[in-house]
Amino acid sequence: MNHPISLAVIGGTGVYKLAQLDDVQTHEVPTRFGSPSGPVRVGTLLGQRVAFLARHGEGHSLPPHKVNYRANLAALQQIGAQRVLALNTVGGITDAYGPRVLACPDQLIDYTWGRISTICEEEGSEVVHVDFGHPYSPLFRSKVLAAARVTGVKLVDGGCYGATQGPRLETIAEIARMRRDGCDLVGMTGMPEAGLARELGLDYACLAIVANWAAGCGDAGEITLAEVLANVEAASTGLPELVGELARG
Known part of the structure; x- marks a missing residue:
């Protein structure tokens, strides 16, 4: 790399490339955990070098339980990224997290x-027990919030992300249980990604893009892919500016 990478972004459902990323170079990055979901695209965003990886593959070919989360994070680390902003498309459970809301959760x-769910899986691997009380890096998370303020992107501060297995959506009863547990958001890719990032020593924060109400919440009817993608696109309009500002910080 000619210049250090300031930030890596992992895109979720509906976010298969990073808008305004210029001078893009493509990197195929094999890792000790196998192949990542696809190529790592490294380019310039508002003067900063930023890496992007589509979590489900650029053609959305990988369901949540088949994503090689270890390889994705290791690939970003191998190209020099130490900070990872995860974009997760989610459903909203509690009132403040309706469709088209952006949130930066603090619990999981x-x-x-x-x-x-660990880099300690293989025989002979060193066993590590990382502190995970705060699953998102507090300092990096505060910088995400600061970047949103500077760029005028409305962002809900805090919330609990509940990670479900997928790829099916949840039942009304399952969401009711999650609400009782304290979840504000529901998604399928928040774990093991966050835990693996901690084990690898990466600064990691989540930017949750609310695509729909979860089952039994708000005015939720039958959830369609068209609705999800339209809401993700609408909620993502300020992301390039926010990411560019975050990369500078």
Whole structure:
């Protein structure tokens, strides 16, 4: 790399490239955990070098439980990124998290199962026990909030992200349980990504893009892909400016 990478962004459903990323170079990055979801695109955004990786693949070919989260994070680390902003398309549960809201959660509950959730999986690996009380890096998260203020992007500060297995959406009863548990948002990719980032020593924060009300919440009817993608596009209009400002910080 000619210049250090200031920031890496992982795109979720509906975000398969980073708008306004110029002078893009494509990197195929093999890792000790296998291949990531696709190529890492590195370019310039508002004068800063930024890396982008589509979590589900650029053609959305990978369901949440099949994403190689370890390889994705390792690939970003190998090209020099130390800060990772995760874009997660989610459903809203509580009143402040309706469709087209952007949120920066500060807590997390993991309901997933059967996913490789640690870098300590292989025989002979060093066993690490990382502190995960605050699942998102507090200092980096504060910089995300500061970047939103500077750029005028409306962002809800805080909230609990509940990570479910997918790829199916949740039942009304499951969402009611999550509400009782304290979840404000529901998505399928928040874990093991956040935990792996901590094990790898990466600064990591989530920017949750609310695409729809979760089952039984708000005015939720049948959730359609067209609705989800339209809401993601509308909520994402300020993302390039926010990401560019964050990359400068």
